[in-house]
Amino acid sequence: MKDQYDTKGSYVTEGQEFKRDTNYITDRILADPEAEWPVESGRYRLIAARACPWANRTMIVRRLLGLEDAISIGMPGPTHDKRSWTFDLDEDGRDPVLGIERLQEAYFARFPDYPRGITVPAIVDIPSGAVVTNDYNQITLDLSSQWREHHRPGAPELYPEHLRAEMDPLIKLIFTEVNNGVYRCGFAGSQEAYESAFTRLFDALDTLEDRLESRRFLMGETITEVDVRLFTTLVRFDAVYYSHFKCNRQRLVDFPNLWAYARDLFQTPGFGDTVDFVQIKQHYFIVHTDINPTQIVPVGPDLSGWLSEHGRDERFGGSPFGEGTPPGPPSAHDSVDPAHTAEAWIS
Structure with a gap:
């Protein structure tokens, strides 16, 4: 074995x-x-x-x-x-x-x-x-x-007590079916296990797509912990999981609400400025030699779309930080190499 x-x-x-x-x-x-x-x-x-x-x-x-x-x-x-x-x-x-x-x-x-x-x-x-x-x-x-x-002045309330009864089941869904769901597809040990994992993953994404039809963020008008947890899988989806983990019913960009929502978060200070696309791809395609024995890291996909207009602020109103404020720019130590960002794809 x-x-x-x-x-x-x-x-x-x-x-x-x-x-x-x-x-x-x-x-x-x-x-x-x-x-x-x-x-x-x-x-x-x-x-x-x-x-x-x-x-x-x-x-x-x-x-x-x-x-x-x-x-x-x-x-x-x-x-x-x-x-x-x-x-x-x-x-x-x-x-x-x-x-x-x-x-x-x-x-x-x-x-x-x-x-x-x-x-x-x-x-x-x-x-x-x-x-x-x-x-x-x-x-x-x-x-x-x-x-x-x-906490800094103006920091968001990411896990508010009055929303936890609704948030906790959503956190569980996102972990079991999406965060871990892509791994369940990629590391499936049989065709049957893969197809079961594939169905579960996209059923969950369809559920989240429907939820985001009527609200800007998963819990409403402001960001919370559940948005953070979903974002880190979404931002890796087309660059890695679609191909490397065979999560290929459709790309993130083919989900109208999820794709616009993910761009909304990516363009919010504190989210996209932590994302290093080069390191993400290097990790999965080099480390997982059983899945990718050649360790070749793909050049694509084009990442410039992450910076395109999402329109969710005009559609729903609200603000990521509610009555608070966004964080300031990251320090030099915390900053992503500019060559590893979505901006690097804009000629």
């Missing part, structure tokens, strides 16, 4: 349906000075590769909430081996704050015999050099709820 490994340490066995390993380090950083891991500006470092959709969501939320000064960020390069993500983009191949070459070192500093995948995003305690959590589902929720003291 042959195993194929995905970017989060999960695998699929030939002939079977893809199963994601969802056992993570579930420690939380809390707004409680007596907690094992208390909120403390400057103490923690977020490790998040631009290529990874799960990590990308933490980068977006950190930007939207203005937590750049409170939580520093380290960014591994787009490729990794079975051992770990590496800091190959940094000088001397080491994270300049943690001083490590591989993220694996931070996991082993906490758990010397850590048996699972070395995944991003991960939050590392700088004084000890040990990983605190890699629970990507909870990390962004805690950035919203536990780090309020460090």
Whole structure:
């Protein structure tokens, strides 16, 4: 039996349906000075590769909430081996704050015999050099709820209490059927498993397409956590998932509402300015050698459409930040290489 490994340490066995390993380090950083891991500006470092959709969501939320000064960020390069993500983009191949070459070192500093995948995003305690959590589902929720003291003025309310009863089922749908659904297609171990995954994915996308017919964002007139979670899959869809993961009933650009919605988000500060299309493509097409043994990275598709008019502001009104304000421009350290952006496709 042959195993194929995905970017989060999960695998699929030939002939079977893809199963994601969802056992993570579930420690939380809390707004409680007596907690094992208390909120403390400057103490923690977020490790998040631009290529990874799960990590990308933490980068977006950190930007939207203005937590750049409170939580520093380290960014591994787009490729990794079975051992770990590496800091190959940094000088001397080491994270300049943690001083490590591989993220694996931070996991082993906490758990010397850590048996699972070395995944991003991960939050590392700088004084000890040990990983605190890699629970990507909870990390962004805690950035919203536990780090309020460090939010910028005008930061959005991404997980408002009065909407959670409606949001939580939508979060579950987006994770199981879309975020994970594209992987279920790409890592299917049989034709039957692939076709089942394919149907589930596009049924969910059709449901979201219908929902966005009558509202600007998934919860109404302003952005929330669910928009962040859907966006990181949508922004990778045509560039990677359509071809690489065989999610090819139709492209994102063929969904009128989803495509306009995705462009609306992409052009909102904090979303598109975190997206590195070159690293995204390099990651999937180079790392997944079972799917793409030649490791050839496609040149296309043309990405300039991400900057085209979406018309959803005129159609629905509202504002991404409601009564708040957008974040300022990213710092030089947080900025994407201009050659890796949608603007690079405009001649």
